[in-house]
Amino acid sequence: MSSGTVFTIAVNPKIPGRLARLEELANNLWYSWDRSTRSLFSRLDPRLWGAVEHNPKAFLKRVDESLLLKAAEDQVFLAHYNSILSAYDSYHSEPIRNGSTSGLHPADQVAYFCFEFGFHESFPIYSGGLGILAGDHCKAASDLRLPMVGVGLLYRQGYFFQTIDNHGNQQVAYTDSDFEDLPVAPVLRANGAEVRVEVELPQRKVVVKVWQAKIGHVTLYLLDTDLPENSVDDRDITHQLYGGDRANRIEQEIILGIGGARALREMEIKPTIWHINEGHAAFMMLERMRDLVQQGLDLASALEAVAASTVFTTHTAVPAGHDHFSNDMMSTYFEGFYRELNITREMFMEWGRVPGNHDFNMTGLAIRGSRFHNGVSKIHGDVSARICKDLWPQIEPEENPIAYITNGVHVPTFLAQEWTDLFDRYLGHEWRSNICDEKYWSRIEAIPDHLFWSVRQTLKSQMFYGIRARLGTQNSRNHGSEAHLDRLLRFADPINPNILTLGFARRFVTYKRATLLFEDLDWLRRILLQHDRPVMLIFAGKAHPADVPGQDLIRRVSQIARLPEFEGQLLLVEDYDLRLARRLVSGVDVWLNSPIYPLEASGTSGMKAGINGTLNLSVLDGWWGEGYNGKNGWAIKPGPENMSPSLRDKEESKDFYETLQDHVVPLYYSRDKLGYSPGWVKMAKNSMMSLLPRYNATRMVTEYTKNFYVPASRQGALYSDDNFSGAKKIAAWKDFVRRAWGGVAIRRLDTPRKRINFGDALHFDVAMRLNGLQPEDVIVELLVCRQLEKSTLCEYKHFRFEFTGMEESGEHLFALNLTPDLCGKLDYYIRAYPYQPLLTHPFEMGMMIWL
Numbered sequence: 001m002s003s004g005t006v007f008t009i010a011v012n013p014k015i016p017g018r019l020a021r022l023e024e025l026a027n028n029l030w031y032s033w034d035r036s037t038r039s040l041f042s043r044l045d046p047r048l049w050g051a052v053e054h055n056p057k058a059f060l061k062r063v064d065e066s067l068l069l070k071a072a073e074d075q076v077f078l079a080h081y082n083s084i085l086s087a088y089d090s091y092h093s094e095p096i097r098n099g100s101t102s103g104l105h106p107a108d109q110v111a112y113f114c115f116e117f118g119f120h121e122s123f124p125i126y127s128g129g130l131g132i133l134a135g136d137h138c139k140a141a142s143d144l145r146l147p148m149v150g151v152g153l154l155y156r157q158g159y160f161f162q163t164i165d166n167h168g169n170q171q172v173a174y175t176d177s178d179f180e181d182l183p184v185a186p187v188l189r190a191n192g193a194e195v196r197v198e199v200e201l202p203q204r205k206v207v208v209k210v211w212q213a214k215i216g217h218v219t220l221y222l223l224d225t226d227l228p229e230n231s232v233d234d235r236d237i238t239h240q241l242y243g244g245d246r247a248n249r250i251e252q253e254i255i256l257g258i259g260g261a262r263a264l265r266e267m268e269i270k271p272t273i274w275h276i277n278e279g280h281a282a283f284m285m286l287e288r289m290r291d292l293v294q295q296g297l298d299l300a301s302a303l304e305a306v307a308a309s310t311v312f313t314t315h316t317a318v319p320a321g322h323d324h325f326s327n328d329m330m331s332t333y334f335e336g337f338y339r340e341l342n343i344t345r346e347m348f349m350e351w352g353r354v355p356g357n358h359d360f361n362m363t364g365l366a367i368r369g370s371r372f373h374n375g376v377s378k379i380h381g382d383v384s385a386r387i388c389k390d391l392w393p394q395i396e397p398e399e400n401p402i403a404y405i406t407n408g409v410h411v412p413t414f415l416a417q418e419w420t421d422l423f424d425r426y427l428g429h430e431w432r433s434n435i436c437d438e439k440y441w442s443r444i445e446a447i448p449d450h451l452f453w454s455v456r457q458t459l460k461s462q463m464f465y466g467i468r469a470r471l472g473t474q475n476s477r478n479h480g481s482e483a484h485l486d487r488l489l490r491f492a493d494p495i496n497p498n499i500l501t502l503g504f505a506r507r508f509v510t511y512k513r514a515t516l517l518f519e520d521l522d523w524l525r526r527i528l529l530q531h532d533r534p535v536m537l538i539f540a541g542k543a544h545p546a547d548v549p550g551q552d553l554i555r556r557v558s559q560i561a562r563l564p565e566f567e568g569q570l571l572l573v574e575d576y577d578l579r580l581a582r583r584l585v586s587g588v589d590v591w592l593n594s595p596i597y598p599l600e601a602s603g604t605s606g607m608k609a610g611i612n613g614t615l616n617l618s619v620l621d622g623w624w625g626e627g628y629n630g631k632n633g634w635a636i637k638p639g640p641e642n643m644s645p646s647l648r649d650k651e652e653s654k655d656f657y658e659t660l661q662d663h664v665v666p667l668y669y670s671r672d673k674l675g676y677s678p679g680w681v682k683m684a685k686n687s688m689m690s691l692l693p694r695y696n697a698t699r700m701v702t703e704y705t706k707n708f709y710v711p712a713s714r715q716g717a718l719y720s721d722d723n724f725s726g727a728k729k730i731a732a733w734k735d736f737v738r739r740a741w742g743g744v745a746i747r748r749l750d751t752p753r754k755r756i757n758f759g760d761a762l763h764f765d766v767a768m769r770l771n772g773l774q775p776e777d778v779i780v781e782l783l784v785c786r787q788l789e790k791s792t793l794c795e796y797k798h799f800r801f802e803f804t805g806m807e808e809s810g811e812h813l814f815a816l817n818l819t820p821d822l823c824g825k826l827d828y829y830i831r832a833y834p835y836q837p838l839l840t841h842p843f844e845m846g847m848m849i850w851l
């Protein structure tokens with residue numbers, strides 16, 4: 001129709017009483033990892049299920065009444081429905097483990113802040129790895145019954161839809177989510193009114209509405225400014241994830257950090273542990289400090305109290321990737337704040353200062369406002385310690401407080417259904433409660449090889465079905481002929497999924513080097529096109545709309561894929577999202593990753609692949625640096641960091657080609673009489689056995705709990721109890737130490753000996769000028785290590801000096817008696833640093849002097 005006004009009305013089906021709880025199932029993201037729940041919806045109307053992008057809530061609002069009525073009488077459907085409810089209820093009836101089992105106190109609660117959360121494709125408030133990791137953290141916290149709430153933003157536009165045209169240009173389409181279709185609901189007060197908080201922005205206040213989503217046991221609170229009370233511009237603050245300008249970004253971060261802390265307070269949720277996942281949420285600390293200062297605490301003590309209970313996880317491996325804002329912008333937005341706290345602009349800016357950059361750095365703020373910090377793999381922990389080393393100027397990066405907790409993925413979400421079924425049959429249902437037990441998983445060995453192989457082939461076949469559908473849509477939209485489509489799909493044969501298939505899917509950003517395998521096209525041709533041993537390469541991924549080099553990579557992949565000789569063997573599939581990710585990681589045979597070392601902080605897609613028996617072939621960077629054990633995939637050793645980028649690309653691509661031609665292809669195609677490759681199965685089993693128990697989110701959240709949440713709860717209580725006496729004490733002590741430290745000096749009094757016999761005692765004497773500090777304010781120690789162990793990163797042994805008295809000159813004397821228990825050439829050092837038992841990390845002051 002083109003004349004007249006369109007009036008619209010939504011006619012929602014009435015859910016029959018017997019199926020009433022479908023609504024509950026659609027409103028809990030439990031469905032994002034429970035495939036059986038998803039298949040219940042899809043079973044009602046598969047066509048509609050596809051049309052609503054696998055979104056249960058949208059589905060229930062549109063499904064035909066007649067289908068619901070029929071299902072309510074269908075015994076088979078009801079049996080499926082009831083079995084799901086029984087699993088759902090037993091999952092949710094188990095109480096939260098606040099108490100001795102988790103090591104937390106009954107009143108403890110974690111608040112987990114992140115800029116994006118990815119649970120399922122039906123809930124598009126994520127962009128990539130960071131969001132999916134945050135989603136997995138919530139899911140595992142729910143599985144572990146950890147007392148935790150999440151805090152994020154509710155975007156109308158999260159993940160964009162990607163299409164790729166015939167020239168390889170990425171086209172971006174954003175669609176607004178209808179919040180009625182998302183598994184969220186407004187948080188209501190006891191009187192039925194919606195919970196709202198206000199946040200000050202320059203010359204105005206913005207009203208923020210609080211929504212909630214259920215992730216099993218975990219509640220995620222999502223903030224939204226799209227309200228009639230706000231100006232048109234302010235309504236847009238939370239409109240789009242990573243889409244706006246710098247002003248939009250700082251406003252989003254203010255809403256998340258400051259609005260998030262206020263929202264929790266408004267709902268009377270009192271977290272004792274605050275975790276910010278990446279620096280975007282670091283303004284949260286400012287709000288907590290402001291609150292404490294308003295209650296009468298001095299600023300320095302407020303900072304200590306806030307930091308002691310705060311955990312900060314960094315995910316970035318390049319300094320430029322850390323979020324920062326100009327000082328002018330910071331003044332515009334925080335002028336009122338530093339006035340309120342009665343501090344100068346300079347003092348305020350100091351919190352975000354990092355050497356070599358004038359801007360206010362969110363990582364700087366996050367580190368100063370937290371006492372527990374980590375990177376997301378061993379390599380990345382070291383890299384982050386180096387990037388942030390100047391925040392602890394006198395501490396060596398290896399010893400500074402940046403630790404690491406390696407990421408993990410949520411197994412029920414990413415492990416394919418076929419594996420779940422096979423495990424139930426061969427390992428028994430209890431594999432679910434043994435997720436982290438490495439010994440337990442050796443039982444995979446007992447699965448018959450041919451069955452194992454056939455599961456892998458089935459998964460590949462399903463992936464081919466999915467890809468064929470996507471490529472079909474892609475082809476017809478781009479006006480390709482049927483003949484062209486046939487040529488494209490001739491190798492992706494679901495009936496005979498025998499071709500060795502390599503997958504590369506992730507964000508298109510330059511450091512991930514999607515086109516590394518195109519360094520030498522002739523060589524690539526020789527590997528892919530052997531007619532009895534063909535190889536297929538599948539690419540997928542999005543580039544940020546503002547990332548021009550990222551989009552160039554897509555064009556390059558598309559260009560190579562269209563070369564006649566590669567047609568059908570090199571596929572580029574559009575619109576990478578969680579659904580395609582689940583398909584690809586389990587369906588391809590080999591998962592490729594070729595980042596520039598050490599820029600891949602973790603790289604979780606390889607974990608998703610590895611737990612599904614897909615073999616990783618990756619540069620030893622991020623998680624693979626510790627995941628690779630020589631038997632569970634293949635590793636490319638990165639060239640030295642100082643090598644020129646082009647030479648490094650050349651060298652590393654050569655390693656990739658050689659590994660493929662000498663190892664991967666021959667192993668895959670060396671078939672026994674039954675038609676499968678025993679060597680391949682062995683390696684794939686090794687991949688599952690070694691990676692599943694280690695790179696899962698349960699292990700990750702358990703480590704966060706043990707290493708950070710439990711200690712943060714203890715420190716937080718220690719600092720805040722008794723009217724913040726601990727925080728006041730440590731703040732005053734630090735202030736005193738900072739003033740004195742410049743005048744502290746150490747000298748040795750004994751004469752160093754060059755040679756002794758085993759069993760001889762050594763005596764060390766040092767004198768220290770303490771400049772007003774007391775002897776108990778410092779630790780003087782000797783570090784020793786055997787020279788020949790130094791190359792293999794020697795573990796230094798530490799010995800403490802004792803205070804023995806004072807010199808007339810005012811110097812303090814310290815002494816140590818030591819009988820070395822090692823023979824050989826020993827290296828030793830003597831050093832001193834300020835110490836107080838209330839400190840969270842012994843080197844958090846960043847001060848140390850060496851002899």
Ligand SMILES: *Cc1c(COP(=O)(O)O)cnc(C)c1O
Pocket residue numbers: 127128129130132505506507576577578581582602603604605606608
């Ligand atoms: C796992 C995942 C990622 C992150 O993968 P990386 O290996 O870290 O690049 C990104 N996008 C989607 C859809 C994923 O599922």
